Amino acid sequence: MSDIAIARVGRRRAKYRPVTEDSPLARYALIATAVLFLALFLLAPLAIVFLDAFSKGIEPFLAAFHDPDALAAIRLTLLVAALAVPANLAFGLAASWSIAKFSFPGKSVLITLIDLPFSVSPVVAGLVYVLVFGGQGLFGPWLAEHGVRIIFAVPGIVLATIFVTFPFVARELIPLMQEQGKVEEEAALTLGASGFRTFLTVTLPNIKWGLLYGVLLCNARAMGEFGAVSVVSGHIRGLTDTIPLQVEILYNEYNNVAAFALAVLLAGLALITLGLKTLLEWRHADELSGRARRH
Amino acid sequence: MLNEGRFEKRVGVGIVVGLLTLALLASAHSQAGQTFLNVSYDPTRELYKSINPAFAADWKAKTGETIEILASHGGSGAQARAVIEGLDADVVTLALAADIDAIANKSGKIPVDWQKRRPNNSSPYTSTIVFLVRKGNPKAVKDWDDLAKPGVAVITPNPKTSGGARWNYLAAWGYGLKKFGGDEAKTKDFVRAIYRNAPVLDTGARGSTITFAQRGIGDVLLAWENEAFLAIKEFGADKFEIVTPPQSILAEPPVAVVDANADAKGNRQLAEAYLDFLYSPPAQAIIARNFYRPVHPEYAAKEDVKKFAKIDFITVDKTFGGWAVAQKKHFADGGVFDDIQKQELTR
Numbered sequence: 001m002s003d004i005a006i007a008r009v010g011r012r013r014a015k016y017r018p019v020t021e022d023s024p025l026a027r028y029a030l031i032a033t034a035v036l037f038l039a040l041f042l043l044a045p046l047a048i049v050f051l052d053a054f055s056k057g058i059e060p061f062l063a064a065f066h067d068p069d070a071l072a073a074i075r076l077t078l079l080v081a082a083l084a085v086p087a088n089l090a091f092g093l094a095a096s097w098s099i100a101k102f103s104f105p106g107k108s109v110l111i112t113l114i115d116l117p118f119s120v121s122p123v124v125a126g127l128v129y130v131l132v133f134g135g136q137g138l139f140g141p142w143l144a145e146h147g148v149r150i151i152f153a154v155p156g157i158v159l160a161t162i163f164v165t166f167p168f169v170a171r172e173l174i175p176l177m178q179e180q181g182k183v184e185e186e187a188a189l190t191l192g193a194s195g196f197r198t199f200l201t202v203t204l205p206n207i208k209w210g211l212l213y214g215v216l217l218c219n220a221r222a223m224g225e226f227g228a229v230s231v232v233s234g235h236i237r238g239l240t241d242t243i244p245l246q247v248e249i250l251y252n253e254y255n256n257v258a259a260f261a262l263a264v265l266l267a268g269l270a271l272i273t274l275g276l277k278t279l280l281e282w283r284h285a286d287e288l289s290g291r292a293r294r295h
Numbered sequence: 296m297l298n299e300g301r302f303e304k305r306v307g308v309g310i311v312v313g314l315l316t317l318a319l320l321a322s323a324h325s326q327a328g329q330t331f332l333n334v335s336y337d338p339t340r341e342l343y344k345s346i347n348p349a350f351a352a353d354w355k356a357k358t359g360e361t362i363e364i365l366a367s368h369g370g371s372g373a374q375a376r377a378v379i380e381g382l383d384a385d386v387v388t389l390a391l392a393a394d395i396d397a398i399a400n401k402s403g404k405i406p407v408d409w410q411k412r413r414p415n416n417s418s419p420y421t422s423t424i425v426f427l428v429r430k431g432n433p434k435a436v437k438d439w440d441d442l443a444k445p446g447v448a449v450i451t452p453n454p455k456t457s458g459g460a461r462w463n464y465l466a467a468w469g470y471g472l473k474k475f476g477g478d479e480a481k482t483k484d485f486v487r488a489i490y491r492n493a494p495v496l497d498t499g500a501r502g503s504t505i506t507f508a509q510r511g512i513g514d515v516l517l518a519w520e521n522e523a524f525l526a527i528k529e530f531g532a533d534k535f536e537i538v539t540p541p542q543s544i545l546a547e548p549p550v551a552v553v554d555a556n557a558d559a560k561g562n563r564q565l566a567e568a569y570l571d572f573l574y575s576p577p578a579q580a581i582i583a584r585n586f587y588r589p590v591h592p593e594y595a596a597k598e599d600v601k602k603f604a605k606i607d608f609i610t611v612d613k614t615f616g617g618w619a620v621a622q623k624k625h626f627a628d629g630g631v632f633d634d635i636q637k638q639e640l641t642r
Contacts (some may be wrong), residue, residue, distance in 0.1 A: 134380035135402060152382040193337060215491045235367045236332060250370075252501050253340055254529045 045060040049267055053260035054148040064250075064261035071244035072238040073262070077156070080229075080242060081222040084161040089211075090217050092169025097203075100177030101185070111174070117166045125163045126231025129156055152234030157242065160228035165218045174215030176207055213277065224266055314574050329435045330363050330502070331562055333479070335386035336371035336458065336548070338522050343388070343586040344415070349581060350572045362565065371458035378402070378553060383555045385566045388550045390458035393618040394415070395551050406557035420549035420571035420587035423606055424466045426514040426538040427507065427523040439470040442515065443488035450513035451501045454625075454632050459500030460624060463517040466544035469609040473542065487635045508535065516605045519546070522584035524602070545608035556567050581628055 022030075053061055064070060076269050095114060099107060115123065119176075134149040142148060150156045186207070188198040226244040233240045241249065243262055250259035310404055335343060367374065367382070371390035378384045379402045389395055399405040399619040410417045428436050434447050442449050452460035467489055471482030494512060497503040500522060507516035508526050515538075518526070523537050530604060550570050557566040572578050576594035583595030592600045616622035625631045 128379055136380060140381060147530070149381075149383070151380060152377060234377055235369050236365050237367065239330075239365055252505070 010160045019118050046267060049263045051173050051262045052256055055260075056257050060257045061261045061264075064258035064290060065265075067209050067258065069238045069241070070258065070262060071243050073243050074265070076157070076239075076241070077152070077223050080158050080161050081219055083158045084222045085215060085219050086166055088159075088165050089165070089215060092214060092218075093172055095170040095175035098179050099174050100180075101182045114167050114174075114200055117164050120228030122160075122164050122225065123231055126160050126228040129159055129163075129228075129232050151232050152236070152240060152242065156232035157190050157229050157240060160232045161222050161225055163201075164225050166219045168218035168221060169211065169214035172217070173207055174209050177203075177205050177211040180206055209280060213280050216273050216280075220270055223269055315467065325378050330365050331560075331565055332365045332367065332382075332384050333386050333388060333569070334367045334374050334378055334382060335388040336374060336390045337368055337499055338519055338525075338626070339548075340368050340430075341364075341522075341525065342582065342587060345581045345585060346573070346578055349577055350569055352567065353572060353577070360535075364569075370455070370456065378404070379465070382551045382554055383560070384548060385560060385562045385567055386552050388548065390546075390548050391618060392547070392549050393457070393622055395549055396619070398553070402555075404553050405551055405597075406554065409551045410549060412552075413570060414574065415590045416547055417549040417551060418590065419550060419578070420548065420582045420589055422546045422548065422587055423519055423543045423608065424462050424545065425520045425523050426540065427504075427516065427518050427526060427535050428538055430534055430536055431538060432538065434537055436515045439467055439542075440474075442467070442492065442517075443485055443558060445492075447492050448494050448513040448514060449489055449492040449515055449517065450503050450507040451490075451496065451498035451517040452500055453498055456498040457503075458499055459519055459522075460503075461621075462495075462519075462544055462546050464613060464625065464632065465607075465611060465621060466517075467496065469544055469614045470540075470542055472614065473609075483635065490635055520588070520603070521586035539604040539606060542607040542609065544614075545610050 008061075022160075027184060045201050045211050065074075095110065098104070099111060130138060130151055132138050133156065135144060135151075150159070157247060185198050188202045189195070193201070202283055224244060225242075226248075229242055230245055230248075233242070233245055235245065235249070237249070247262045247266070250256075250262065296484075316475060323377050333343060337395045343366050344406055346364065351362055354360060360605050367377075369377070369385070371394050374382075374387070375389060375394035378387060378398050384438055384496045387398065387405075388394055395409060396406065396407075399407045399409055408525075413419075426436055426442075428434070434441070436442065436447065441447060449508070451463045454460040464486065468482060471485040472479075475481040475485070480630050495506060500519060503516060504518060504522055504526055507513050508530050516526075520537075523535075527537065550573060552563070552566040552570060554563075567572055574591065574592070579589040579591045579594035580596055580599070582589045583599035585593070588601070589600075590594045611618055615624075623630070
């Protein structure tokens with residue numbers, strides 16, 4: 001009897017599972033944990049945002065977008081993103097270009113610096129600008145004398161946003177460009193193309209999907225940033241409040257429907273970004289990873 | 296592959312179009328023009344939302360000028376800090392005289408004797424600290440003693456970060472002093488017992504109101520009288536009721552022109568007129584309607600004034616020797632509140 005039992009156990013064990021595969025139990029437990037976690041901490045809150053926004057019907061939801069302060073917040077958010085994203089696009093291209101194609105002393109320091117905004121709290125990022133440009137700060141008195149407003153005005157908000165969205169484009173492009181090397185550019189240059197033309201016709205087509213991906217992430221964060229912007233905003237209604245700040249204000253004024261209506265707008269922007277990102281990954285996975293070359 | 300010349304041209308056109316769009320966006324945003332900024336603290340949002348249009352109409356009737364009044368709200372201390380760092384306030388209407396003192400001392404934009412410039416210590420309205428309890432007052436909270444009883448959950452913000460919370464703390468301390476005949480050690484134990492009953496310390500007064508009213512935490516909220524009335528108005532009289540303790544503290548939120556800013560923006564007259572307006576009959580009526588105690592109750596509607604129960608007031612100046620002294624003794628690092636908190640942690 002025990003022989004049979006041993007044989008059965010042995011057979012079962014030997015059955016199908018290669019040693020490199022986890023037991024089904026572990027697999028299901030892991031998947032369930034991940035899905036449950038996502039549902040609990042991501043999907044449920046998102047659903048509540050949508051439910052609360054429409055809790056009193058569609059009319060109050062739409063009315064939230066007629067409020068001049070809300071419209072001003074939307075305009076400001078778009079303006080800030082429209083300034084911060086191109087700035088970081090230019091910076092990201094320059095940084096990844098120099099890191100991938102040249103070698104120079106301090107290269108690793110530059111790479112570390114690019115990652116700094118990821119590790120620094122956004123509140124600190126905001127405070128740094130207050131310390132530099134604020135009335136008691138380094139350049140504050142000089143700026144005040146010349147009537148230049150940076151902190152508690154749009155320029156400060158743009159600066160803070162640029163700071164927190166610094167790494168997105170560069171981080172996306174550096175590995176891509178490093179993998180692609182500089183052979184093609186050298187070929188173009190030896191064939192007599194100008195530097196700018198080489199960039200437009202050789203480099204750019206090679207990195208365009210990765211670039212777009214970085215810009216999308218950068219834009220999503222630029223529109224959604226709260227902490228750093230909150231510190232430098234001054235919270236002047238209708239003037240220096242971005243959408244995330246306006247959401248907080250409305251919530252604090254017990255105006256839940258309007259607060260969640262704007263939150264839905266932000267969530268909608270995030271979902272569109274996510275959709276575009278998924279589409280990019282699906283259609284251009286090879287070029288994003290830099291494994292394959294065009295031509 | 297695209298023809299190279301065309302590709303470059305397209306990129307060029309793209310950049311030009313992008314820049315034009317940006318310029319358009321930026322100009323649309325800067326159309327605000329000459330503006331007037333009132334930097335205030337958190338609970339006055341609703342008040343100044345009513346005051347501002349009334350003043351704008353009054354100003355237009357008197358001068359023919361149309362003005363745009365902007366408002367910024369936040370924690371009183373944080374707002375003072377922002378004005379010191381260059382937030383372009385024409386007037387400040389804050390929770391504590393100490394915060395305006397800080398602007399005067401650190402930035403020099405306001406003369407140090409600012410509080411003498413307007414009647415009633417530059418406070419056009421006053422308020423006090425009351426208790427907001429759940430309907431029917433299930434824990435039978437009547438006076439400050441009841442807050443120290445075991446099993447009563449007290450919601451109050453953190454005195455380290457919130458102006459309102461400091462008033463709560465000092466009101467409790469003032470009651471303790473009276474009860475124990477000025478015995479500081481016993482008063483400290485009494486106040487400690489109250490904070491032992493606090494399950495959370497939010498960073499601001501409005502945060503505490505939301506914790507109590509919306510999240511349903513706690514049995515009693517220590518609140519500004521105006522916040523308590525506002526919560527009842529927002530959430531319904533069937534949910535909460537106000538308990539006015541026999542003794543509480545008189546809060547005098549002060550106002551001041553930020554001279555340097557108003558002069559630089561050419562808003563001096565406007566700023567003075569705005570603050571004078573706060574003492575005028577129409578503004579005093581609006582103030583009472585928004586649950587602040589007007590300094591001229593005779594200008595306000597009778598039914599608004601009737602809501603304010605009679606309270607035996609202590610003041611910071613008389614009981615604590617002024618804000619500067621109270622701040623240093625109780626709320627500075629290493630002060631009495633830190634001590635209470637520390638013993639709380641090592642308990």
